[in-house]
Amino acid sequence: MFKRTLLACTLLAASQPGFAQDDLAAIRQEIARMKADYETRIAALEAKLKETEDRSVGGAVHTAASHDHDHSRGFNPDVSLILQGRYAQRDDLPERGLTGFLPAGHAHGSERGFSVDHSELVLSADIDPSFRGYANLALIDQSVEVEEAWFQTLGLGGGFSLKGGRFYSGLGYLNERHPHAWDFVDAPLMYQALFGERFAHDGVQLKWLAPTETFLQFGLEAGKGDAYPGANSNTSGIGAFSAFAKLGGDAGPSHSWRAGLAYLSANPKARAAHWADANGDEVSTAFTGDAKAWIADVVWKWAPQGNPKQRNLTLQAEYFQREESGQLACSGAGTLCAADPADQHRSKQSGWYAQGVYQFMPRWRAGLRYERLDSGTLDFGALPLDAPDYRPDKASLMLDWSPSEFSRIRLQFARDRSMQGISENQVTLQYIMSLGAHGAHTF
Amino acid sequence: MRKWWWLCLLVLPWPAQAALNVLACEPEWAALTRELAGDKADVASATSALQDPHRIEARPSLIARARRADLVVCSGAGLEIGWLPVLLRESANPRIQPGQPGHFLAADFVALLDRPQRVSRAEGDVHPEGNPHIQTDPRNIARVAEALARRLAQIDPAHAAYYAARQADFAKRWQAAQLRWAERAARLRGVRVVSQHNGFPYLYQWLGLVEVATLEPKPGLEPSAAHLASVAAALKATPARLIVRAAYQPARPSEWLAERSGLPVAVLPFTVGGSDRATDLFGLFDDTLDRLLAAAP
Numbered sequence: 061m062f063k064r065t066l067l068a069c070t071l072l073a074a075s076q077p078g079f080a081q082d083d084l085a086a087i088r089q090e091i092a093r094m095k096a097d098y099e100t101r102i103a104a105l106e107a108k109l110k111e112t113e114d115r116s117v118g119g120a121v122h123t124a125a126s127h128d129h130d131h132s133r134g135f136n137p138d139v140s141l142i143l144q145g146r147y148a149q150r151d152d153l154p155e156r157g158l159t160g161f162l163p164a165g166h167a168h169g170s171e172r173g174f175s176v177d178h179s180e181l182v183l184s185a186d187i188d189p190s191f192r193g194y195a196n197l198a199l200i201d202q203s204v205e206v207e208e209a210w211f212q213t214l215g216l217g218g219g220f221s222l223k224g225g226r227f228y229s230g231l232g233y234l235n236e237r238h239p240h241a242w243d244f245v246d247a248p249l250m251y252q253a254l255f256g257e258r259f260a261h262d263g264v265q266l267k268w269l270a271p272t273e274t275f276l277q278f279g280l281e282a283g284k285g286d287a288y289p290g291a292n293s294n295t296s297g298i299g300a301f302s303a304f305a306k307l308g309g310d311a312g313p314s315h316s317w318r319a320g321l322a323y324l325s326a327n328p329k330a331r332a333a334h335w336a337d338a339n340g341d342e343v344s345t346a347f348t349g350d351a352k353a354w355i356a357d358v359v360w361k362w363a364p365q366g367n368p369k370q371r372n373l374t375l376q377a378e379y380f381q382r383e384e385s386g387q388l389a390c391s392g393a394g395t396l397c398a399a400d401p402a403d404q405h406r407s408k409q410s411g412w413y414a415q416g417v418y419q420f421m422p423r424w425r426a427g428l429r430y431e432r433l434d435s436g437t438l439d440f441g442a443l444p445l446d447a448p449d450y451r452p453d454k455a456s457l458m459l460d461w462s463p464s465e466f467s468r469i470r471l472q473f474a475r476d477r478s479m480q481g482i483s484e485n486q487v488t489l490q491y492i493m494s495l496g497a498h499g500a501h502t503f
Numbered sequence: 504m505r506k507w508w509w510l511c512l513l514v515l516p517w518p519a520q521a522a523l524n525v526l527a528c529e530p531e532w533a534a535l536t537r538e539l540a541g542d543k544a545d546v547a548s549a550t551s552a553l554q555d556p557h558r559i560e561a562r563p564s565l566i567a568r569a570r571r572a573d574l575v576v577c578s579g580a581g582l583e584i585g586w587l588p589v590l591l592r593e594s595a596n597p598r599i600q601p602g603q604p605g606h607f608l609a610a611d612f613v614a615l616l617d618r619p620q621r622v623s624r625a626e627g628d629v630h631p632e633g634n635p636h637i638q639t640d641p642r643n644i645a646r647v648a649e650a651l652a653r654r655l656a657q658i659d660p661a662h663a664a665y666y667a668a669r670q671a672d673f674a675k676r677w678q679a680a681q682l683r684w685a686e687r688a689a690r691l692r693g694v695r696v697v698s699q700h701n702g703f704p705y706l707y708q709w710l711g712l713v714e715v716a717t718l719e720p721k722p723g724l725e726p727s728a729a730h731l732a733s734v735a736a737a738l739k740a741t742p743a744r745l746i747v748r749a750a751y752q753p754a755r756p757s758e759w760l761a762e763r764s765g766l767p768v769a770v771l772p773f774t775v776g777g778s779d780r781a782t783d784l785f786g787l788f789d790d791t792l793d794r795l796l797a798a799a800p
Binding site: 092093096099186189192212214215216217219220221267268269270271272273274275276306307308309310313316317318361365366367368369370422423463464465466498499500501502503 | 550551553554555557558559560561562563564566567568570571581584585586588589592593594595596597600601602624627628678681682685723724725751753
């Protein structure tokens, strides 16, 4: 009210003759300013009113619902459930594997016909100002597998962050990704040969991000080492160790890239596997020694003006080399290993995959992947074991459709020659549905 | 000599220890920070006007920038939900984590519109907190500017007076500009429009425009042929004067409808950098009005 009185007074004063032109202009400006000021306030009030109306229309249920979904303010963790299932056309093979590679003993999704893959339940939240927690549980019939369960520091400073618990190792490009984030139905042969599917530590990870303009990150991980290529690590020390470095950046507004180099060392004890003796009979083997692997990965992404919503292209490739050396024992009644012999074993193997995935229009992507492994040198010493020299390879073509960020349906054709003498045509139709919290757009 | 290989790292561009390091999520907040902090801040924007701010990935270059940031300035209200949390986590930078002074969300300082009645993904990419595209109303910019200036002073108290003075100067110029805009836009009041994405409720509220339809069937979902046809049919019953789309959005849906209905399309910059003239916040609104006025003569 005071302002209005003031306004009236100034107007009255202004109407008096002899008032300077400058003053008039100043007063006009003042009035205009006040008018704008009032308008702003009225608009704010209108907005508030509208908000209140909206609330009262929605009623108590609506308020509760919006509270539940308030990611940043609710105490409840972000929850998401990922549903995955498929129809797969496969040959009826008694046992699957990669010829020339000691099996990792992990066969995911090799079922024929209709099947429900494991469903992933993911919970995550900031625990307090210092820590964040994350759990990923795979629900399978009659069992729950803890895929990941870890805490991570939030405020260590200096670019350091520490993770502890069970976590997917940061080596390679694909290793940290869960199956629902893969671009193809299955993991590359290279990951199957190296880790079964992927490598998880039960241990700690320390990462350091350099304060540079170019992305430069180093990581060290130490863990128990029970997971393949480790096994039965009964030690108070470190059973598996890995280290990685990653470098990345942009090349103009439309291109971005990342390249990495990683090393893994594990000490398996009596790691069990099936193999064939020189006659082709199945024997059991146990390996104790050192397993080392190097992985190089590179990813290049393109999107017009950096806007991937309409069209985008991702090219990625990874290469590995693995060396194992130690003591190998074999056994099997009625085979050449009946006397349970043991001898020095050495192997040096390698492999790679390269893939491109192109989103040619919103919702639709097509991808092509080619991969090849080299069984390399397999030295079994004096053991009567088969040492095949073979290069498994596989070509996959996929097409997927994602009506939104939360659902995806994929069709994949693959010609798989991972086993010597078998050339299999695979057809898979897969769905991936994600309920709940918004997924993360990782690079 | 081999063991000195790591010296190569020194060749990488290390940052100059200069002013406050600010990472803005969107160009409008980068522009506002520049207005308020002048040469006391080194400001970068994570996205450009030609990128859909919902759909960005936490690229390595962005993580590297977040690592060095003293302050992140973002829209909030869930706009960056897909990538900002990843960016903050990967940055390993305690200064910019939620709850810290270095974490500034513009939506916390304005009244949000379009709070959804029903929070369900069946409604598309809805934001439970309300519509996050607050930068299209200059009155919101003014409110955020006040809060941001205070935040800059809190983070960098040595230059508190400098930020306050720049804020006062900006507020004065902004006020004057708002008067100019309000006068020019008076005849837009009540004009009925069709939008491609529900990205402009704040602009419409400010100018009194009336949205009669959107080309996206649900927020964030691509316009389908069937939905476009239904919009075209509905426009016969409730006609509109123009179609509005943001610069970062694909041209096809709005052009299809323009061809069908004969309505003009106003391609609005949406944020700083969205058009040749939208080089700063003042240019953004000058150009937005020009384009609306040109499309609705």
